[in-house]
Amino acid sequence: MGTPDTLIDLARYPVHQTGHARDIILDRVRADLGRDGCAVLKGFLTPAGVEILRAQAESVADKAFRSFNRTNPYFTKDDPTLPAHDPRRRFFERSNSFIPADNFPPASPLRALYEYPALSAFIQDCLEEENFYPYADPLADVIVNAADEGNGFPWHFDTNNFTVTIAIQNAEEGGAFEYAPNIRAGGENFAEVEKVLDGTSDTVRTLVLEPGDLQIFRGRYSLHRVAPLRGKTPRYVAILSYVEEPGMVGTPERCRQLYGRTLPIHHERAGQRADAYLD
Incomplete structure (x- = not known):
């Protein structure tokens, strides 16, 4: 119970087998990623798999780091030398919770998914990335976003080039992905970032994920947010992170913001990035 072959609907998504059925899925996902940097595989998990991951998330929900602050899309400090309308000076309320990766040990169902070679190979094929490695961050390689009523995540970019999310449980209302x-x-x-923040951009798309859906998203390049939640049911979303260089971890600043702590590895590898973007 809780192994990849029971968690994933392999009949619908034969990620473990080469052949025509897998190729058809790859073609569709690649087309979606090429068009807008986002692809969704509906019902990727079995109903039993959804319940297994929901129960696991629920069992460690009290380990989530809850934070309430104001952030800009880049998680950087204010720069008074810039114009007031500059996106780097636009700060929004952020209230969210993340269950760090060290709460999901090797034998746990969620980590079993993350470490399943067939799944990581399939995701790499979807992204058509030659350089593709598991995230080396012990707090952030596989985590769960646990959001309660009123929580939301304002406009931001991801630290990693590509992120894989799995919807586990939705709130009663809200939580749309834009x-x-x-x-x-x-x-x-x-x-263009300024237009999005002002609500005048015509590029914004809205997506509602259901429990069991898997999303592949190039969040390093696409500005995105999660709308505030309503109701007593928490929203659980698993986040599986992969990177383009081995040994990459989050910055100390980002880890403190998201997980409330850092580990020695974050300071040892600070500044090890594959690009020069602000965050």
Whole structure:
């Protein structure tokens, strides 16, 4: 129980087998990623798999780090030398909770998924990335976003080039995923980011994920947010992170913001990034 072959609907998504059925899925996912940097595999988990991961998330929900602060899309400090309308000076209320990766030991169902070679190989094939490695961050390689009523995540970019999420449990209301595809694929593109923040951009798309759906998202390049939640039921979303260089971890600043603590490895490898984006 709780192994990849019981968690994943392998009949619908034969990620473990080469052949025509897998190739058809790859073609669709690649087309979606190429068009807007986002692809969704509906019902990727079995109903039993959804319940197993929900129970696991529930069992460690009290380990979540809950934070309430104001952030800009880059998680950087205010820079008074910039104009007031600059995106780097636009701060929004952020209230969210993350269950760090060290709460999911090797034998746990969620980590079994993350370490399943067939799944990581399938995701790499979807992304068509030559350089593809598990995230080396012991707090952030496989985590669960646990959000309660009123929580939301304002406009931001991800630390990693690509992120895989699995919807586990939805709130009663709210929690829609909104994103501006590939807004900084060629550079920071502050002008278009400003339009998104102002609500005047025509690039924003809205996506509602259901429990069991798997999403592959290039969040390093697409500005995105999660709408505030309503109701007593918490929203659980698993986040599986992969990177383009071996040994990468989060910055100390980002880890403190998201998990409330750092480990020695975060300070030892601070500044080890594959690009020069602000965050």
